[in-house]
Amino acid sequence: MQLKGSSNDAYLAFVVSGMYNQTVNERIEIRPRSMPYFSTNKQKRSKVLFELISKEGRARRGVFQCAHGPVQTPVFMNVGTQGAIKGAVSAQDLKEIGCQIELSNTYHLHLRPGDKLIKELGGLHQFMHWDGPILTDSGGFQVFSLSGLRKISEEGVTFSSHIDGRRIFMGPEESMEIQANLGSDIAMAFDECVENPAPYEYVKASCQRTLRWLERCKAEHSRQRSLSAAVNPQQMIFGINQGGIFPDLRIWHMQETAKIECDGYAIGGLAVGEETQVMYDIIDAVEAYMPVEKPRYLMGVGTPSNLIECVARGIDFFDCVLPARNARHGKLYTWSGFLNIKNEIHKRDPGPIDPQCDCPVCRQFSRAYLRHLFASGEMLAMRLAVLHNLYFFNALMSQMRKALDEGRFEEFRAEYSQKLAGRA
């Protein structure tokens, strides 16, 4: 197991070796509920949850304790919406590509196979055979992405299922109950991810409603956690900041959200159409109002240079479908930019995707072979491409953590922020 700059991720190697030693018959929770990772004592717990190890400028290096293990931050969460990373990547593969924490989706898993079924089968960890931390998104993004299929009210959102058209209702309570059934380590509050641009008055009213929803989420979250049948009694909850591209709304909403005690706080509703600089400006505005002692999660972001720029702005958690989706479409990331492996230029190239990459794909396969697999429509093409891209994103974060540990993050940022935005 080789992780670029993995000296600070020794625990990963440990987890991976444990994973390899597992046999099919041992398909059980690796960390039983009876052996919590941290103390359940409430006071003690709130202190140890997020440890800020160091800072460089606004960039933060930390460790976040989840029920299924620690997460070294800043971190990129690998997205497996329906309990699987698209592109035929299993939880076992995630270990090999350096994934620390996986993200799945409330709305999608509720629709299929159903959260109650997953609870019946022992929770999402057991279901997908992933023993590391899981964050579940609340369905708030689907309020945005399925805009043609839903109706919002104070109570919640009525969706027309994108699968069969049947009407389903999801409000704060429903979302929290589903996430409790899934048993994720981190549950996200149910919010409305507002499109950009949207009228000021609409965004304001939406933010006020999202605040009311957060109160309801908190209440239901506590209730679910205390149930004797709770899948994960240590599940945490993150609140979400909204406010479109209006700094004053963003700041006001962040201040109000921070008043509601959560285990972490997220910035949502960005990278949904606005200019990149606008996104950075919003983060600059909001960051100052985010509790220092809690992890910050920038939802749905982003490109490699976005990640570097946002770590520089004090963000700890990220997630994005981009590396996986782009991989499936042939766009691969390298330490000198990106390339489209389907392009003719790679037709007879015997070299790896990226000579600087230690991933299993770069160690074994040529660009020419990858291009051939894409041209032939082989599913191995997607699998290898996704493995590479996710490895790259995880390695990028690992490199940033290393740079932070060594006090040379700004140096790293100067070298790579622009470089990674360009073509290989």
Next chain:
RNA sequence: GGAGGAGUUCCCGAGUGGCCAAAGGGGGCAGACUGUAAAUCUGUUGUCGACGACUUCGGUGGUUCGAAUCCACCCUCCUCCA
């Protein structure tokens, strides 16, 4: 040897006198994608000194103001009969 059918741009295949550089599909080439309704979507695919010009629909010649489309001959392929 006789009878019938067919040859269209990289491939398959529409088109049977002007609105045809020629539908559609495939393939090729390129682009997009940011809490995943995405193995999706978009553009492009004769040449050039490019809002125009030139060359193209098996070949040659002809009819016509005008031909991928009509006529003659030739070439190639397919089917059936000897």
